[in-house]
Amino acid sequence: MSALRPFITLRIGLFLMMSASLFIFASNTKAASATTPSAALDFPKGPVKMIIPFPPGGPTDTLGRLIALKLQEMWGQPVIIDYKAGAGTVIGVDYVAKSAPDGYTIGMINSAFAVNPSLYKNLPYDSVKDIEPISLIANLQLAIVAQPNAPFDTLAEMIAYAKKNPDKLSYGTPGTGSTTHLGTELLKKSANFQITHIPYKGSAQAHGELLGGRLDVVVDPFLSVSPYVKAGKMKVIATMGDKKIKGFNYPLVQEVIPGFNVNALLGFIAPKGTPAPVVLKIQMDLAKVMNLPDLQKRSDEFAMDIVASKPEEFEAFLLSEMKKWSRVVSDSKITAD
Numbered sequence: 534m535s536a537l538r539p540f541i542t543l544r545i546g547l548f549l550m551m552s553a554s555l556f557i558f559a560s561n562t563k564a565a566s567a568t569t570p571s572a573a574l575d576f577p578k579g580p581v582k583m584i585i586p587f588p589p590g591g592p593t594d595t596l597g598r599l600i601a602l603k604l605q606e607m608w609g610q611p612v613i614i615d616y617k618a619g620a621g622t623v624i625g626v627d628y629v630a631k632s633a634p635d636g637y638t639i640g641m642i643n644s645a646f647a648v649n650p651s652l653y654k655n656l657p658y659d660s661v662k663d664i665e666p667i668s669l670i671a672n673l674q675l676a677i678v679a680q681p682n683a684p685f686d687t688l689a690e691m692i693a694y695a696k697k698n699p700d701k702l703s704y705g706t707p708g709t710g711s712t713t714h715l716g717t718e719l720l721k722k723s724a725n726f727q728i729t730h731i732p733y734k735g736s737a738q739a740h741g742e743l744l745g746g747r748l749d750v751v752v753d754p755f756l757s758v759s760p761y762v763k764a765g766k767m768k769v770i771a772t773m774g775d776k777k778i779k780g781f782n783y784p785l786v787q788e789v790i791p792g793f794n795v796n797a798l799l800g801f802i803a804p805k806g807t808p809a810p811v812v813l814k815i816q817m818d819l820a821k822v823m824n825l826p827d828l829q830k831r832s833d834e835f836a837m838d839i840v841a842s843k844p845e846e847f848e849a850f851l852l853s854e855m856k857k858w859s860r861v862v863s864d865s866k867i868t869a870d
Contacts, residue, residue, distance in 0.1 A: 574814070576636055576811050576814050576815075577608055577610045577636065577637060578610070579610060579637065580610055580611040580612070580613055580637070581604070581608070581610060581611070581612050581613070581636070581637050581638075581639065582612075582613050582615050582632075582637060582638045582639070583597065583600075583601050583604075583612055583613065583614050583615070583639055583640070583641065584615050584616075584617050584625050584628055584629050584638065584639070584640035584641065585597045585614055585615070585616050585617070585618075585625065585640075585641050586616075586617050586618055586619075586622035586623075586624060586625020586626060586640065586641065586642065587616075587618055587622070587625075587641075587643075588616070588618045589616055592754070592756050592757065592835060593641070593643060593799065594616075596671075596799070596831065596835065596837075597614065597641050598614060599827065599828065599831065600670075600819070600822055600823075600828070601614055603822040603825060603827070603828070604818060604819075604822060607818055607821065607822065608818070615628075621645045621648075621649060621652070621653075621708070621710055621869070622642060622643065622645040622646060622649070623649060623653065623656060623657070625640055625641075625642075626640060626642060626646060626649075626658060626660075626664070626802070627656075627657045627658050628640070629664070629802055629803065629804060630657075630658035630659075630663040630664055630804055630805070631658070631663075631804070632804045633804065634665070634803070634804040634805060634806035634807040634808075635807065635808075635811070636803060636807050636808070636811035636812070636814075636815060638803070638804065639667065639801050639802065639803050639815065640801065640802050640803070641799065641800070641801055642798075642799070642800050642801070642802055643712070643797060643798060643799055643800075644711075644712035644797050644798045644854070644858075645710065645711070645712075646660065646800075646802070646851070647660075647798070647851055647854035647855045647857075647858055648710050648711075648712070648715060648858045648862070649710070650855055650859070651855070651858060651859035651862040651863070652710045652862055652867065652868070652869045653869050660851075660855065661852075662805060663804070663805050664802050664803075664804070664805055665802060665803040665804060665805050665806070665807045665812055665844070666800070666802055666844055666847040666848040666851055667800070667801040667802055667803055667812055667815050667816050667819070667844055667847065668800055668801055668815075668816045668819050668820070668840075668841055668842055668843070668844065668847050669798055669799075669800040669840045669841075669842040669846070669847045669850055670799055670800055670801065670819060670823055670839065670840060670841055671798075671799045671823070671832065671837045671838060671839050671840055671841075672774065672796035672797065672798055672799070672837065672838045672840060673754045673755075673756065673796060673797040673798075673799060673835065673836065673837050674754065674755045674772050674773070674774045674778050674796065674836040674837070674838070675712065675713055675716060675752060675753070675754055675755065675772065675773040675774065675795060675796065675797055676752070676753065676754070676755040676758055676762075676769050676770075676771075676772050676773070676778075676783070676836075677691075677704075677717075677750060677751075677752050677769070677770040677771050677772070677773070677786075678743070678750065678751050678752075678753070678758050678761070678762065678767040678768065678769055678770065679691075679743070679749060679750050679751075679767065679768055679770055680743060680744075680746065680749075680766075680767065680768070681765060681766070681767070681768050683749065683750075683768070685770070686768070686770070687770065687771070687784065688770055688771040688784065688786060688788075688789045689789050691750070691770055692724050692726045692789070695726040695727060695728050696726050699727055700727055700729060702727075702728040702729065702749045702750065703728065703729040703730075703731050703748055703749050703750070704717055704728050704729070704730060704731065704748070704749065704750040704751065704752055705730075705731045705732070705733055705738075705739035705742055705743065705748045705750070705751045705752075706730065706731075706732055706733070706739060706751070706752055706753065707732075707733060707734075707735050707736045707739065707753065708732045708733065708734065708735070709730075709732045709867065709868075709869065710862075710867065710869060711732075712795065712796075712797045712798075713752040713753055713754075713797075714730060714732065714752075714867075715795075715858055715861045715862065715865075715867070716752065716773055716795035717730070717752050718730070718861055718864075718865040718867070719793075719795065719861050720773075720786060720790070720793065720795075722861075722864060722865070723790045723793060724789070724790055728749075728750065731748065736751075736753050736754075736757045736758075739751045739753065740753075740757075740758065740761065743767065744761070744766060744767075750770070751767075752773075754797055754835075754836070755769075755772065755778055755836040756834070756835040756836055756837070759836070769781075769783045770784075771783065771784050771785060771786045771788075771789070772784075772785055772786070773785075773786050773793070773794070773795040773796070774794060774795070774796045774838075775787060775794040776838070778836045779833055779836070780833065796838070798850075798854070799837075800847055800851075801815070801819060803815070809844075812844050813843075813844065816841075816843060816844055819841060820841035823839045823841045824839070824841070
């Protein structure tokens with residue numbers, strides 16, 4: 534028996550080494566599968582439809598078409614844009630929610646997606662149960678602008694003017710329930726002043742009213758007002774985000790109201806039930822697209838902060854945004870038109 538002990542010891546040692554190797558291999562395989570959606574490596578195998586819930590021709594449409602083009606080049610498959618505009622993005626989101634959950638229909642959304650659950654009593658879809666978040670791709674900077682001859686140059690001066698002249702000031706936005714509308718209502722509540730909201734059907738009408746002197750202030754994405762600002766026809770009072778617009782030194786609202794931070798989100802969604810590996814594949818490819826030089830250049834032009842978050846991060850962000858805007862809608866007693 535003593536003569537067999539070295540042999541037995543050797544066999545046991547080899548067994549333990551092999552077991553350890555198998556464990557390490559299995560662990561590495563599991564780790565790789567957690568980061569690489571191997572089940573979706575061949576996605577897509579055919580055309581992908583991108584739903585844009587905004588009218589053609591706007592800045593978000595321009596961005597959406599550029600993203601579609603870059604995805605098409607990356608995937609080697611057509612990415613077909615389908616416009617489903619109307620009802621504050623409800624029509625487009627509803628189309629996505631009721632599409633086959635296979636990854637071949639995705640939708641672009643903005644902040645209206647997080648506002649609509651509290652703004653509309655009867656949405657045709659459930660914003661949580663019927664939607665699969667893919668990625669928050671970017672945040673758009675919002676700006677408060679006025680005519681060059683307005684009797685205030687800073688946010689503090691505008692608030693002081695409003696308090697001395699109750700109900701005299703008016704501000705325009707692209708519509709009721711827009712982020713610019715709710716963001717300004719949050720600003721009013723935070724700083725305890727009054728300014729009357731006048732909603733328009735799109736930014737162009739609001740811009741025209743401000744330029745014509747029939748409106749005191751406009752709140753809009755900076756990319757929409759920047760041509761007028763550069764031409765000296767409007768002045769920036771403040772921007773609403775938590776960082777200054779690249780290349781400019783415009784003051785932030787949070788310099789007057791600490792902690793204030795409102796941006797307009799842009800992201801992508803899919804129908805609920807879309808396989809997780811496919812969702813992750815789309816997210817990873819969107820992240821690659823958003824880091825391409827063409828998109829980086831547009832991010833500066835659009836005053837846009839690229840994010841490209843993971844699906845679970847986007848889901849958590851959307852839930853927090855829904856809660857935030859629900860409070861604002863309730864406190865301000867806002868209803869859909």
